[in-house]
Amino acid sequence: MAEDPYEVGRGGSRAFWADSVADAIEARDPDEPVVIKGGVSPSGVPHIGHFNEIMRGYYVAEALRDRGHEVRQVFTADDKDRLRAVPRQLADLDWNVVGLGEVDAGALGRNLGKPYTDIPDPFGCCDSYGAHFTTLLRKSAELVGVDVEFVSNTELYADGEFEPVTRRVLERADRARDVLAEYQNKVDDDYVPFLPQCEECGKLTEGVTSVDLDAGELTYVCEDVEAGDQTIEGCGHEGTASLRDGKLPWRFEWPAQWEILGVDFEPFGKDHAEGSWPSGExxxxxxxxxxxxxPMVYEWFTLDGEPLSSSSGNVITVDEVLDILEPEVFKYFFVKDPRKQRDFSIENVDQLVDEFDRFERRYFGEADGSKDEMELAERAYPMVVDEPREQRVRIPYTFAAVLGMTDDPELREEIARREGHIPDDAPEWAVEGALARVERAQEWASLTNNEFNYELKRAEIPDVSFDDATAAALDELADFIAEGHDGEAIQAEIYETAKRNDIDIGEFFSAGYRLLFDDTEGPQLGTFVAKLDREFVVERFRRNE
Known part of the structure; x- marks a missing residue:
């Protein structure tokens, strides 16, 4: 029996789960190179849930390399699988997500039941549908700087790599049926663990009628196949297939991959832990x-509280994530315990960045933490960044969003320096890196339409005028802000100041918005101005040029 997938990487004295997994692998005394595998069917737009498997493998690979092992990290594109349903969304190689109305959806529908690599690329740029979406997954890894070897199942079948293990499964068909019957209904005495590909229509069929292992052939009838809540019609053709003209069913193909590739470790989602893993073992x-x-099981991610799903269109791609996060922040997201379900909240991504910044400061001894937190930073941080550099500068993410409210690069740097977010002795490369976060935070503000998605009129005061009572109230509020109060206190004081000066509260808020945005509406004023550089707010509310 293999290790319990729910226990591998858990407990012990290790602060980083990847080290605990490496311990379990080393306990088996594996041959070199140690092979770490992941895999996915290229069924549609690859999202961060698919990337979970790559990153879990990456950290274990790095932990083993640190111990002197040679490691091969492979990722199988299970592209011999059949297309079971037409996805709602697709993406071109530039990550532009499109609906089915923008491609030939009818062509996809006509190819249901065929392997992904036998379906034309809807965008016409790759050899097949499967190759297209495998390319996107490969590009995802490249964007984050993770070196993974991609392996095509279709090519393994075509090259005969699966043939010996396929033959062995068919030789032991009775044993295979007995095992499969423990996990799957409708396994009768006629069941054959092989899916021939119809030479007439190209669909994978389950209608095997005879097996001749001496000749290395099977005969079949192309029958209808149930795929979820729909039926994929077979063409009725009767033909002959070699052991390379088709594929093993998934419950046999997965363990066959372990043998062919010599796999020593594979992480997988909880769906496999409760289904495919027990049968695969x-x-x-x-x-x-x-x-x-x-084995190691990991929990799924959600996106803003909802399950990630390519078929339903609730996805965020790695490319989209990197529009709002530095690669190292995204990589840090996978440092966290894989057994806890985590929500990738676009709205609250600033909290993830703040967490990463503390993680980084702990590594350099600039922030406190628990014993485990300090050990985790010491161990994992060098795997997260390309090169640990103590002079690297991080502008707080929400303040970077504030800087993004002005388009003047020189003014952005001036404000960041004035507020102490860029040290005087910071090297130029560190300054450039720090200010690069501004563009990402600005994109985040636009994407979520949050309080930073306004144009802050820094260059000059908008042409506005106020009556004496409002002017006096603004001066009082400026004095209060100058004392250094937090956002909640400022918000409460806005109400009190308006009340003392007998001003309509709505009009007083509008006065603040007009001074900041030349508009009568905006975000919650008190909490927002607390996030701005205080000197600017005080001078603006005092109407000083």
Whole structure:
């Protein structure tokens, strides 16, 4: 029996889960190179949930490399799988997500039941549908700086890599049926663990009628196939297929990959932990006579509280994430315990950045933390960044969003320096890196339409005038802000100041918005101005040029 996938990487004295996984792998005394695998069907737009598997493998690979092991991290594109449904959204190679109305959706519908690599690319730029979405996944890894070897299942079948293990499964068909019957209904005495590809229509079928292992062939009838709540019609053709003209069913194909690639460790989502893993372990040990790899289960991500789903269109791609986050911040997201479900909240992404900044400061001894937090930073931070550099400068994310409210690069730097976010002795590369966060924070403000998605009129005071009572109230509020109060206190004082001066509260808020944005509406004023540079707010409310 393999290790419990729910326990691998948990507990012990390690602060970083990847080190605990590395311990479990080393306990088996594996041959070199140690092989770490992930995989996914290229069924549609790859999102950060798919990337979960790459990053979990990456950290374990890095932990092993730190211990002197040679490591091969591979990721299988399970592109011999059949297209079971037409996705709601697709994406071109520039990550432009489009609806089905912008491509030939009818062509996809006509290709249901065929392997992804036998379906034309809807955008016409890659060899197939499968190649297109595998390319996007590969580009995701490149964007984050993770070196992964992608392996095509279709190519493994075509090159004969699957043939010996396929033959062994078919030779032991009775044993395979007995194992599969423990996990799957409708496994009768006629069940054959192979899906021939119809030579007439190109669809994968389950209608095997005979097996001739001496000739290395199967005969079949192209039958209808149930795919979820729909039926994919077969063409009725009767034909013959070799052991390369089709594929193993998933519950056999996964353990076959372990043998072919010599896999030592594979992480997987909880859906596999409760379904495919138990059967895969059983098939490996009792049909293939191999040891399954060290397993580890990880929890799924949600996106703003909803499940990630390519088919439903609720996705965020790595490319989109990197519009609002530095790659190292995104990589840090995967440092966290993989067993806890986490929500990737676009609205609250500033909290993730703040957390990363503390993580980074702990590594350089500039922030306190618990014993585990300090050990985690010491261990994982060098895997998160390309190169640890103590002079690197981070502008707080929400303040970077404030700077993004003005388009003047020189003014942005001037304000950041004045507020102490860029040290006087910071090297030029560090200044450039710090200010690069502004563009990402500005994109975040636009994407979420939050309080920073306004044009702050810094260059000059808008042409506005106020009656004496409002002018006096603005001066009082400026004095209060100058004392250094927080946002909640400022918000409360706005009401009190308006009341003392007998001013309509709505008109008083409008006065503030007019001074800041030349508009009568805006974000919650008190909490917002507390996030701005105080000197600017005080001078603006005093109407000083």
């Amino acid at each position: 059983d098939v490996a040990e009792n049909v293939l006579d191999i040891q399954p790899p060290v």
